[in-house]
Amino acid sequence: MIETYGDDETVRxxxxxxxxxxxxxxxxxxxxxxAYGVAALLRRMGKRVVPVHPRAETVLGEKGWASLREIPFPVDVVDVFVRSEAAGAVADDAIAVGARAVWFQLGVIDPEAHRRVREAGLAxxxxxxxxxxxxRMA
Structure with a gap:
């Protein structure tokens, strides 16, 4: 059985x-x-936040990109704020760019994408x- 939500050890x-x-x-x-509030928190926690949006806006001082595949530097984690129907393609892009982990936000659920990501060796x-x-973990 696929663990679809991520246990505390994986989250941590x-x-x-x-x-x-x-x-x-x-x-x-x-x-x-x-997405904006979460990105602001991630920055406060010391993370570099790279915006990915079709408009490729600069957000929180960081240049945006229209897609993951356009980012010219390594990405560690891909945090996904899109509809579940679109999330699988983002997961596939995360695998393709060599991300280490994928995080689907609340309400973003795609068990097949989860399977592909895990089979590719990503968290x-x-x-x-x-x-x-x-x-919760602090």
């Missing part, structure tokens, strides 16, 4: 050990969106929020 490993460059897919300058968390988990 991603937050502490997976690396400091987080690509946040779906991040824009809209401060009302959850994976699904339907959880790093902002909540940081607070």
């Amino acid at each position: 490993a991603i937050l502490r050990d997976a690396g400091d460059t987080w690509a946040v897919v779906g991040l824009s300058n809209n401060r009302e969106r959850a 994976m968390v699904m339907d959880r929020c790093p902002a909540i988990e940081y607070g």
Whole structure:
């Protein structure tokens, strides 16, 4: 059986050990969106937050990119704020660019994408929020 949500050990490993460059897919300058608040928290926790959004906006002082595949430097964790129907393609891009982990946000669920990510050897968390988990594990 596939563990679809990520246990505390996996959550802790991603937050502490997976690396400091987080690509946040779906991040824009809209401060009302959850992605913006999570990205701001990740920055406060010492992470480099790279916005990935079709508009490729600069967010929180970091240049944005239209897709993961356009980012010209290594990405450690891909944090996904898109609809579940679109998340699988993002997971495949995360594998292709050599990310170490994929994090699907609350409500983003794709068991097949989870399977592909895990089979590729990456850590994976699904339907959880790093902002909540940081607070819970502190």
